[in-house]
Amino acid sequence: MRLLRLSLVLSSLALLSFLPASSSQDLQIVNAERRIDLSSHIIKVFLTLKVENTGTSPASEVLLAFPPTQADHLALLKAQAVIGKRKKKTYLPLDVNPAELPDGPNGTKYFSISLHNKLGAGEVATLEILYMLTHSLDPFPVEISQSESQLVYYRDSAVILSPYHIKQQTTFIKTPSSKIESFSMVEPTNRAGAELRYGPYENRSPYSYSPIIVHFENNNPFAVVEELVREVEISHWGSIQVTEQYKLAHAGARHKGVFSRVEYQSRPGSSGTSSFKHLLARLPPRVHSMYYRDEIGNISSSHLRLDSKKSELEIEPRYPLFGGWKATFVIGYGLLLEDFLFESPDGRRYLNFTFGCPLVETVVDKLTIKVVLPEGSLDPSVVVPFPVNQYLEKKYSYLDVVGRTVVVVEKENVVPEQSSPFQVYYHFSPIFMLAEPMMLTSVFFLLFVTCVAYLHIDLSIRK
């Protein structure tokens, strides 16, 4: 880690003299403001860039650079352009795509923001960028006992890593409480309560980097779903059955030594502060037949609150989760078909469902969504707003003969902000709905016919 940082510094120094002659150098950032929110274990960074085109030709894209450690933990990256000034501000979402640059130092990862209107020479544009990092707070000490609170490290750079020259920049870091053990000083650095300010720094050349470490208290639940499998089963008879299998873990500082129930019960404020025992799941409205269980049976501690806009499910794992403890469970519920299944103009059906994990404030390391289409559906296709892995499976459920097509969508490192809808399109002819009832009817009919026949036929050999 340290070696990496050192090399980054060296490389940035080296880059001071070395200016690649690419079009990116025609841009410069007039003003940059970065706000890093460390209040939960999902790190939210708001970046406001004022970009100016100093070159002669119009620029169509703006590059963002990330050190490889951050790029690996990058869960979400959104950008929007600010149009208008003051009160007439409107926001225009922009496309962000990973980009490859041959001369990126030390494995720097790039993302390019495509601008809607090309930035002409001398023009200035304001961009707002939001990105989220997961697994970027390292607990230190790595193991804590029940009565200790959890301290974590956050590592970043005081100046923004960028391929452009930045004229002026400031970074604000917000910690959950004012308990900050230590933080690196890169003058000018200011601390006010739970907020740290780095900067303003003037005229930093491209690829400047000055590593900082913030060591602070963070007792928020580090709830990480290591694996989540959501199965959405569509029945054209009027319901959608959702089954979600969770592998939950507390990814904070590991629990060490004794777990004392007496202390946990009698001193809830000071004992086990980093542990959590409640989780909140936001489910779609009009959910019914909800269950919450695990491999060994029902878990009786859950509450479901229903209203017309949303359903909120509060669940408690069987035991409070301390650092390093795990729990697996299954949540299942039924939904009404008409809320989620629609017919597109070209005659296909499509399911419109939310991507992502319904649990609030959790990171999902690996999310698999399986959409089980009804038997007899053809040509499934998926529309997801971000890149995912997908393939098809077969599943046999009640009274299936040919099996149901399952559309599997996989994504890693998912944060709650990615709960945007996705669609699955398929062809389905309603005649298949009758297959199973017909099968049952004919079986019973045959049964009765054989009974009748048996009663009327004399099978004895003797006459």
Add this chain to the structure above:
Amino acid sequence: MVEKPNQVNAGSKSGSPTMQATSKPTDLLSQHFSIRSLKLKTKQQELLIRVTILCLVYVLAFITRLFSVLRYESMIHEFDPYFNYRTTLFLTQKGFYEFWNWFDSESWYPLGRIIGGTLYPGLMVTAALIYWTMNVLRFAVHIREVCVLTAPFFASNTTLVAYFFGKEIWDTGAGLVAAALIAICPGYISRSVAGSYDNEGVAIFALLFTFYLFVKAVNTGSLAWSLASAFGYFYMVSAWGGYVFIINLIPLYVLVLLITGRYSMRLYVAYNCMYVLGMLLAMQIRFVGFQHVQSGEHMAAMGVFFLLQVFYFLDWVKHQLNDTRLFQAFLRITVSTAVVVGAIAIGVGTASGYISPWTGRFYSLLDPTYAKDHIPIIASVSEHQPTAWSSFMFDFHILLLLFPAGLYFCFKRLSDATIFIVMYGLTSMYFAGVMVRLILVATPAVCLISAIAVSATIKNLTQVLRAKPKVAQTGSSRGGSSGKASSKGSLDQSQPISKNGAIALLFGAFYLLSRYAIHCTWVTSEAYSSPSIVLAARGAHGNRVIFDDYREAYFWLRQNTPPDAKVMSWWDYGYQITAMGNRTVIVDNNTWNNTHIATVGRAMSSYEDEAYEIMRSLDVDYVLVVFGGVTGYSSDDINKFLWMVRIGGGIFPVIKEPDYLVNGEYRVDKGAAPKMLNCLMYKLSYYRFGELTTEYGKPPGYDRARGVEIGNKDIKLEYLEEAFTTSNWIVRIYKVKPPKNRW
């Protein structure tokens, strides 16, 4: 559904003289299916009613056992069913051969257990077959649901067998009543509610089915029925150790028939075929194997088998010799030779060890005090205790009164079949008196015999009601003088009671039977539907409070301990820890190795440092104790502790029971024995309990299960540390610390 074939019957047979109305043109099709055409002949009506009743009883037997699912959830109950569930899961996942050869290293650490060779696979194979069949038919059910519903399903099947059995020994009426009685009898329900996935669930079905087939074979003398009963016996052997009852009762029955001079060719065919084939089939079960021809419990059957051959031989000789005197002499010689040969065979067999002696459990059946004196581990199990009168009443209710009446009817109409049911009833009643759990075996017999009483009484009474007026009048004139007592039996010859009396008695019978139904439902819903894993209690405001601590602890073990961790607990929780916690245990409910259990008992009753040595030698990582002091849950380890001391002391004389008692009294408060206050079990149960106020107005450290303030509030643990305690403190798990560095 049931009506359908009968309707068709009615239509097709309409040409018969009783129904003339249907020979009309087709324009009267609506009339054709009018109410008149639906009228059935008496026989058809009877069939319809019978089939309907049987179907209803079948459904009733199933749904009355679903109380546990309604009250709690679809889950496996108690202790042994968890082992059965775990093995069934293994069977469905890995297939039969893996299952058959399964060596389980997760139990009895470090010994392990050969599961395939030490269990009765009938239950698991049955459940797995049901599961596979369902899957082939594309009913995507979970294996757990299959296991939960296996016992109710087989209980339903038992009602059908009871019907046919009743029909065989008495008449269809008795069969129907028997089916209805057994469907809801608490004695049976106690072992067959949904979730009670235990051997008994299918074994009672197998037991009754075998008996039925055997009686049928004896009645008909048919090889086919006898063969069927051999297969029924095979199924029973595969399902439950209680098959020993069959293999002793049937020879006893044959012997009684021989003595009472009821020997017949039918009996000879039935018994020989059943015994020989049944024996060969039973030996295929690995757990039984050669025991079937070698162990003392099975010798009676073999003896009777040879006796029957001698009897047949004598019969043949008698047939050949016309001289009675010569035959008498021959008889004397043959019988004495046979007796001598038999005695020598048994003597040599026993002496050479070829015939193994009776097992402890078998002994304790014949001599109820045996286990208490010699085998504490058998005596410590609550279901092995002698039965209290109240539990007879609880489990049988009015059947207890009807049973003698039924015996009376059986003796009045003695036949091969009734002799069988009488013997079955009497012997099983004896066993039910010896051990609580054998009430289960007695239940079918009691139901059948009671059914005879009910059916015969009601039949007689209704005959009085339907009798022609003049007969009834003579009856009424005499009926006033004779009492109720004499009325029941002697109805056939005369009419000792009036119509009104008969009506009153019918109402009485109806009242009694409805009380029975109410009692059974109440018992099922209140007493026998608790899974015992999840505890329910009434809260302060009358709301239902659930204590799910067991699963909380087991799931914690499963998720948060190393996969190879070894857990030491008292053997009661062994099966649950392996099934739900998925961790290795030192001892479990199989109790095959007394020494191993005694070692655990010794560790629990020693001081912490001595216990640490024992735990180190057993590689124990975690110790689990059950503690009810906070919730007032009384079947916890402190209350079981004396058995640990006794069982431990039985093998290791270091542990002496008097050390833990004060003047013969078992206490945990200040006046408790010093050894008690400092033994491992006490420390682990009450660690830091002294800081907790459990009840308002009581001092801290007030034990609600025993109603005392504990005697040692300042407990320090040196070699263990608290790893987890459940939210209601019912299960406490401690981690055994690694040994200290020497330098």
